[in-house]
Amino acid sequence: METRVNYKNDLNLMATELRLGLPGSHDKPSIRSNKRNSPEISDYSNSKTNSTITISENDDQDSPPPAKEQVVGWPPIRSYRRNCLRNTKKGEGEGTWMYVKVSVDGAPYLRKIDLKVYKSYPQLLEALEKMFKLTIGAYSEREGYKYNGSDYAPTYEDKDGDWMLVGDVPWEMFVCSCKRLRIMRGSEARGLAGV
Amino acid sequence: MGSSELKRSKDSVSDESARRSSFPDEVLERVLSLLKSHRDRSSVSLVCKDWYNAERWSRTHVFIGNCYSVTPEIVARRFPRIRSVTLKGKPRFSDFNLVPENWGADIHAWLVVFAAKYPFLEELRLKRMAISDESLEFLAISFPNFKALSLLSCDGFSTNGLAAIATHCKNLTELDIQENGIDDKGGSWLSCFPERFMSLEVLNFANLTSDINFDALEKLVGRCKSMRVLKLNRSVSLEQLQRLLVSAPQLAELGTGSFSQELTIREYEELESTLSICKNMHTLSGLWDAKGIYLPALYPACSHLTFLNLSYAALQSVELAKLLAHCPRLKRLWVLDTVEDKGLEAVGLNCPLLEELRVFPADPFDDEIVHGVTEAGFVAVSFGCPRLHYVLYFCRQMTNAAVATIVQNCPDFTHFRLCIMNPGQPDYLTNEPMDEAFGAVVKTCTKLQRLSVSGLLTDLTFEYIGRYAKNLETLSVAFAGRSDWGMQCVLGGCSKLRKLEIRDCPFGNAALLSGLEKYESMRSLWMSACNVTMNGCRLLAREMPRLNVEVMKEDGSDESQADKVYVYRSIAGPRRDAPPSVLTL
Numbered sequence: 001m002e003t004r005v006n007y008k009n010d011l012n013l014m015a016t017e018l019r020l021g022l023p024g025s026h027d028k029p030s031i032r033s034n035k036r037n038s039p040e041i042s043d044y045s046n047s048k049t050n051s052t053i054t055i056s057e058n059d060d061q062d063s064p065p066p067a068k069e070q071v072v073g074w075p076p077i078r079s080y081r082r083n084c085l086r087n088t089k090k091g092e093g094e095g096t097w098m099y100v101k102v103s104v105d106g107a108p109y110l111r112k113i114d115l116k117v118y119k120s121y122p123q124l125l126e127a128l129e130k131m132f133k134l135t136i137g138a139y140s141e142r143e144g145y146k147y148n149g150s151d152y153a154p155t156y157e158d159k160d161g162d163w164m165l166v167g168d169v170p171w172e173m174f175v176c177s178c179k180r181l182r183i184m185r186g187s188e189a190r191g192l193a194g195v
Numbered sequence: 196m197g198s199s200e201l202k203r204s205k206d207s208v209s210d211e212s213a214r215r216s217s218f219p220d221e222v223l224e225r226v227l228s229l230l231k232s233h234r235d236r237s238s239v240s241l242v243c244k245d246w247y248n249a250e251r252w253s254r255t256h257v258f259i260g261n262c263y264s265v266t267p268e269i270v271a272r273r274f275p276r277i278r279s280v281t282l283k284g285k286p287r288f289s290d291f292n293l294v295p296e297n298w299g300a301d302i303h304a305w306l307v308v309f310a311a312k313y314p315f316l317e318e319l320r321l322k323r324m325a326i327s328d329e330s331l332e333f334l335a336i337s338f339p340n341f342k343a344l345s346l347l348s349c350d351g352f353s354t355n356g357l358a359a360i361a362t363h364c365k366n367l368t369e370l371d372i373q374e375n376g377i378d379d380k381g382g383s384w385l386s387c388f389p390e391r392f393m394s395l396e397v398l399n400f401a402n403l404t405s406d407i408n409f410d411a412l413e414k415l416v417g418r419c420k421s422m423r424v425l426k427l428n429r430s431v432s433l434e435q436l437q438r439l440l441v442s443a444p445q446l447a448e449l450g451t452g453s454f455s456q457e458l459t460i461r462e463y464e465e466l467e468s469t470l471s472i473c474k475n476m477h478t479l480s481g482l483w484d485a486k487g488i489y490l491p492a493l494y495p496a497c498s499h500l501t502f503l504n505l506s507y508a509a510l511q512s513v514e515l516a517k518l519l520a521h522c523p524r525l526k527r528l529w530v531l532d533t534v535e536d537k538g539l540e541a542v543g544l545n546c547p548l549l550e551e552l553r554v555f556p557a558d559p560f561d562d563e564i565v566h567g568v569t570e571a572g573f574v575a576v577s578f579g580c581p582r583l584h585y586v587l588y589f590c591r592q593m594t595n596a597a598v599a600t601i602v603q604n605c606p607d608f609t610h611f612r613l614c615i616m617n618p619g620q621p622d623y624l625t626n627e628p629m630d631e632a633f634g635a636v637v638k639t640c641t642k643l644q645r646l647s648v649s650g651l652l653t654d655l656t657f658e659y660i661g662r663y664a665k666n667l668e669t670l671s672v673a674f675a676g677r678s679d680w681g682m683q684c685v686l687g688g689c690s691k692l693r694k695l696e697i698r699d700c701p702f703g704n705a706a707l708l709s710g711l712e713k714y715e716s717m718r719s720l721w722m723s724a725c726n727v728t729m730n731g732c733r734l735l736a737r738e739m740p741r742l743n744v745e746v747m748k749e750d751g752s753d754e755s756q757a758d759k760v761y762v763y764r765s766i767a768g769p770r771r772d773a774p775p776s777v778l779t780l
Binding site for chain 1: 288292295297348376378402507555557559589614616673699
């Protein structure tokens with residue numbers, strides 16, 4: 001449930017208006033919320049189009065604010081430093097860069113997502129569907145992605161520079177070898193099916 | 196020379212041409228060539244026409260704070276003898292993903308003009324610019340004298356571009372790659388330096404993650420006897436570090452690689468003795484994954500340290516305290532908040548000469564964290580370090596009283612950047628807004644040039660800023676203020692304001708338009724997620740033709756809202772390379 005606070009109005013709407021609280025905080029000035037209803041990708045969302053809080057659709061105004069919602073670009077720490085810290089925390093070797101570019105056929109600009117946020121293919125595909133407002137066809141090992149007219153197929157460029165269909169290799173292997181993603185129109189991707 | 200002295204000289208030089216012949220241009224140019232500061236040079240160029248000409252012919256370094264404020268052609272026309280260029284591109288909030296990726300600030304058009312007009316260009320320093328591998332290659336082959344490349348917070352390139360630089364720039368002395376969005380395709384670029392190449396003085400590749408050919412690096416460092424800055428990446432081990440230092444004991448700045456390899460006693464002793472030979476070292480960084488037990492190896496090298504960057508080493512308070520006991524001359528310290536208040540107490544006790552402190556959060560996104568630093572740590576530092584003038588402090592709680600104490604102890608702050616990480620959080624003891632904290636800062640610290648505010652703030656904070664912060668040049672505001680009045684106070688009161696960046700504040704058109712005349716004396720204004728509308732922006736654009744007013748709209752937002760606004764002065768006119776998501780009004 002999202003509300004929009006009208007600052008132009010002199011009536012003390014703030015006293016009666018439903019407000020969005022930021023995680024862990026109480027009485028504070030209202031923050032203008034984004035009108036988008038769909039939840040953003042969780043946690044370390046790199047969404048550039050939403051600079052305010054997003055609340056998931058199912059959130060009841062009376063329940064306490066979700067603890068893990070992120071404000072884009074806050075705290076103000078450079079992406080580079082954030083990524084380094086995350087590597088330090090997990091104690092892994094740095095391996096590949098976690099943010100990969102995502103292009104969608106027909107979209108005016110690219111986005112970036114952090115692959116390490118997801119644990120499985122369904123999570124990733126769901127996030128992509130929400131980010132770009134499209135549907136990805138159903139995956140099957142034998143035939144790749146099934147398409148209806150408007151469906152899309154996710155592909156990625158691997159370390160060798162080849163374009164592969166997302167979903168064939170184990171998730172961990174995919175995360176290590178994926179350099180960038182391209183969401184192709186179903187009609188164009190048909191050639192990959194069944195290969 | 197102060198500009199007042201220059202103006203006096205003007206009176207004696209102007210008017211008679213007879214007078215002019217006794218002060219030939221060459222002499223004037225020679226004198227002016229000694230001026231380094233670009234602000235002094237700007238003042239000089241305003242004195243009179245002769246001085247303007249002499250200045251433009253003698254200038255060898257040009258600094259462009261906003262790449263869209265001017266075109267490369269205009270720059271080349273005015274300054275014919277440039278050998279060094281510093282360029283800044285995207286608004287600062289692009290570091291925090293608030294600016295779309297293809298926004299612009301591409302260096303290529305500049306390089307094309309420079310190749311034609313400044314074939315002897317030697318230095319290029321870029322910040323927040325987009326640069327492709329093709330551009331890097333073009334740079335490498337177009338400028339035979341090219342010496343120094345510095346890239347900070349840039350993106351669009353990969354290690355292939357670095358390979359081109361290494362391959363072609365025969366006179367390279369500096370390669371400084373810092374905190375960029377670089378596509379790391381592997382470490383083979385380093386092997387591209389030719390066998391006989393030995394002029395490198397600065398090499399910083401800490402940004403990169405993949406393994407480099409250590410053999411090639413070792414030989415390179417061995418050949419480059421003038422190397423004074425070497426910053427390794429995480430893939431370089433302790434043992435490898437020791438081998439490098441043996442060939443480069445003269446280093447003044449060292450960035451280690453990973454500081455956590457399992458060492459035998461002998462290896463540890465070797466490392467320690469090698470480090471003790473590095474008597475010139477004044478800057479130390481890196482220390483990735485530093486293990487406390489190996490830190491003592493650094494002690495002998497710390498006696499002359501003035502800058503210690505531990506912001507990638509998650510040290511505990513005791514480890515830091517022990518290390519700092521060996522760093523009495525420290526002037527600049529960067530740490531992670533894993534050192535906690537106790538670690539900062541040790542800073543106050545051991546570093547009386549400290550001028551700059553930056554405390555970064557190790558877990559910025561975890562709200563449940565109970566450690567990190569608090570107001571107590573900051574206060575402890577202020578008692579022990581009266582010379583402190585630059586601070587960047589990320590914390591989860593603060594009080595008005597603590598800040599008042601801090602600035603009383605350290606009245607010389609020039610840069611005060613306080614980030615209370617929970618947006619809109621009040622003084623945790625009194626539950627009041629943090630207005631009085633920032634009021635104390637601006638009232639006491641008369642030299643304040645840069646301020647970042649946070650916490651729960653009403654318009655009173657901005658009244659204070661407008662009234663007292665007369666030297667303020669840069670102000671960053673987030674989740675603060677109550678009404679347009681706040682922003683109006685700042686625009687009306689801060690006469691030296693150059694950069695204003697605001698996000699998620701209830702400032703609207705009235706506030707935006709109150710700065711109508713002011714924006715031409717500023718570099719730029721950024722407002723995102725505020726209450727500014729498209730109509731407000733259109734009005735601004737209409738009234739002020741010498742400003743570029745750019746709006747970035749977000750998907751699904753109201754037609755009338757101006758989600759992100761970027762306003763800047765420009766003599767280049769509206770830019771032509773804006774992507775479709777950026778509207779120029």
